Amino acid sequence: MARKFRKRPSGPTIPAPAKIPVSLTVNGAAREIVVAPWVTLLDALREHLGLTGTKKGCDHGQCGACTVLLDGRRINSCMTFAVMQDGAKVTTVEGLARDGTLHPVQQAFIDHDAFQCGACTSGQICSAIGLIAEGRAKTVEEIRELMSGNICRCGAYPNIVAAIRQAMERERS
Amino acid sequence: MIDFQYTRAADIADAVRQIAGDPAAKFIAGGTNLIDLMKENVERPSRLIDISRLPLREIEETPAGGLRIGALVPNSDLAHHPLVAERYPLLASAILAGASAQLRNMASTGGNLLQRTRCYYFYDTATPCNKRAPGSGCAARYGLNRMHAILGSSDACIATHPSDMCVALAALEAKVHVAGPGGERVIAFADFHRLPGDTPERDTNLRVDEIITAVELPARSFAAHYSYLKIRDRLSYAFALVAVAAALEFDRDAIKEVRLALGGVAHKPWRDVSVEAAMRGAPASRASFARAAEAMLRDARGFAHNAFKIELARRAIVRALTQAAAGTPQSQSVKKIR
Numbered sequence: 472m473a474r475k476f477r478k479r480p481s482g483p484t485i486p487a488p489a490k491i492p493v494s495l496t497v498n499g500a501a502r503e504i505v506v507a508p509w510v511t512l513l514d515a516l517r518e519h520l521g522l523t524g525t526k527k528g529c530d531h532g533q534c535g536a537c538t539v540l541l542d543g544r545r546i547n548s549c550m551t552f553a554v555m556q557d558g559a560k561v562t563t564v565e566g567l568a569r570d571g572t573l574h575p576v577q578q579a580f581i582d583h584d585a586f587q588c589g590a591c592t593s594g595q596i597c598s599a600i601g602l603i604a605e606g607r608a609k610t611v612e613e614i615r616e617l618m619s620g621n622i623c624r625c626g627a628y629p630n631i632v633a634a635i636r637q638a639m640e641r642e643r644s
Numbered sequence: 645m646i647d648f649q650y651t652r653a654a655d656i657a658d659a660v661r662q663i664a665g666d667p668a669a670k671f672i673a674g675g676t677n678l679i680d681l682m683k684e685n686v687e688r689p690s691r692l693i694d695i696s697r698l699p700l701r702e703i704e705e706t707p708a709g710g711l712r713i714g715a716l717v718p719n720s721d722l723a724h725h726p727l728v729a730e731r732y733p734l735l736a737s738a739i740l741a742g743a744s745a746q747l748r749n750m751a752s753t754g755g756n757l758l759q760r761t762r763c764y765y766f767y768d769t770a771t772p773c774n775k776r777a778p779g780s781g782c783a784a785r786y787g788l789n790r791m792h793a794i795l796g797s798s799d800a801c802i803a804t805h806p807s808d809m810c811v812a813l814a815a816l817e818a819k820v821h822v823a824g825p826g827g828e829r830v831i832a833f834a835d836f837h838r839l840p841g842d843t844p845e846r847d848t849n850l851r852v853d854e855i856i857t858a859v860e861l862p863a864r865s866f867a868a869h870y871s872y873l874k875i876r877d878r879l880s881y882a883f884a885l886v887a888v889a890a891a892l893e894f895d896r897d898a899i900k901e902v903r904l905a906l907g908g909v910a911h912k913p914w915r916d917v918s919v920e921a922a923m924r925g926a927p928a929s930r931a932s933f934a935r936a937a938e939a940m941l942r943d944a945r946g947f948a949h950n951a952f953k954i955e956l957a958r959r960a961i962v963r964a965l966t967q968a969a970a971g972t973p974q975s976q977s978v979k980k981i982r
Contacts (some may be wrong), residue, residue, distance in 0.1 A: 488647045508650035508692065511679070532747060544749045549675045551750065553651050555694055572864065601874050605745070607724070616977040619880035620744020 498566025545601025709863030715754030800843030
């Protein structure tokens, strides 16, 4: 049962933090939000824009589940504040399919069964798209090394690597 | 998270003005370390001054034949820049040995120098830590200290500096350009980071009202004979237990110039110019590399869980020098150590 205060707590009131307007282009659409400075880009996407495809795993830049593309480059969205990214273009897993057709990397993950629980998958897919755009991974070893920022606790790594190889080969052909 | 003000710096002078006017403020660039520490309540800045939009993203050749790297160049752009990849492969290799592709895309050159230790007790506000709370004690000394220092530690602190990039910058004798209220100054890399002594709360000799503007590489680049060998608990995306930056130049078969810097073993990238001086003129043999390794570790001291790093460091030094001499540097993607 909730206990009622007889009177309001004394002492000065703590001011609410100043909120700051932020303009983002998210998955091609202009979005305006007003957020406290401590709101990470990850929390802005999930809590303010309702885009929960991007996952909060560790929230400390150690797991890669929150990977999104920021101005085309893969980053950990938990390790930047939304206010710092005013004017940026963000692509999340929700923005990858075109007219109902999955992105080739999404399709490759399905073709190769490259996940079990799926918690890391949106981060893996965004990271793989970043990897392919960078164009530096040519071998299996290089794919593994350059995907090391995305942890998969289910251990689906062999299938993830196979999916990325398929998407890379389709891209080239 | 604690409340803080967010402002942007209009230019370098404005950044310096803002930080000089608020000693509890911090600059933020890539944010990959600072935001983590703020989430852990270890860093509690009153204000974040966002410098990420300042025009410090150029990599330019210097008249002296070196490179000037803007403080905001992301780690990934630096490692893959053609001038760095071709002329300073030791630096590129060290950068690519650290963190992940995502973090390297965000982390800045200047911020990499200002990374704080990954000592578990520094991160855990429930434990004593002289670096986080001066005078509170060191929990690592008698705690879990597998990742901690074997060289240059003090009674107050046995933390290590976590950067890979800085180990290569130490070996290459980079210079750090900084700006402050009194103007600009240049700090030799060896003088940038500090040993803990009685003031482990100070990682560097950068003053609180100064900003890093650039890192300068000298012309000497050791592109033919180098290796960055990083030993860690997993093959990627982990901090070093021991890392070695080795660079050699030869005059016929004799060592003409050598640089040797260690990561993961001390509060700063560890170099010993007397060891390098003793190697000059010697042949590139296993015996001379082993002598150098002995000398590098002569004052090493292990704690309960990290004494293995002393022998590990000796062997890694010999291996890295052997790789450098042979012109077969350690690959950062094929992890087999040859």
